[in-house]
Amino acid sequence: MIQNWTSDEFKKHIENKEVICLYLYTPMCGTCQVAGKMLEVTNELLPSLDIGKMDLNYAPELADEYGIESVPCLLTFVNGMIQEKVYAFQSVPFLYEKLLTVKA
Numbered sequence: 001m002i003q004n005w006t007s008d009e010f011k012k013h014i015e016n017k018e019v020i021c022l023y024l025y026t027p028m029c030g031t032c033q034v035a036g037k038m039l040e041v042t043n044e045l046l047p048s049l050d051i052g053k054m055d056l057n058y059a060p061e062l063a064d065e066y067g068i069e070s071v072p073c074l075l076t077f078v079n080g081m082i083q084e085k086v087y088a089f090q091s092v093p094f095l096y097e098k099l100l101t102v103k104a
Helices: 007-016 030-045 060-066 092-100
Strands: 019-025 050-055 073-078 081-086
Touching: 007 019, 007 050, 007 060, 019 030, 030 050, 030 092, 073 092, 081 092
Parallel strands: 019 050
Antiparallel strands: 019 073, 073 081
């Protein structure tokens, strides 16, 4: 199960982990609900990858800091630096392949 992170928890993960992913969503977004389910399945296939999720309504500073254009959005970070932003959660195989490429 992907854990909900606060802004402080996100900062700790980004400082202490080599590779992390952050899923940004809003609860009233239907597309976010579907994307979240696909990401949960993908997370089961890649359990060693550190993935957290955050309601963007409670972290508007992230939208500014990382230039988030819409939700759902998956941010990947390597060594604290953003590597990629994914907005189109096309399918579980697509997400799986994307997340396999997240490496240091």
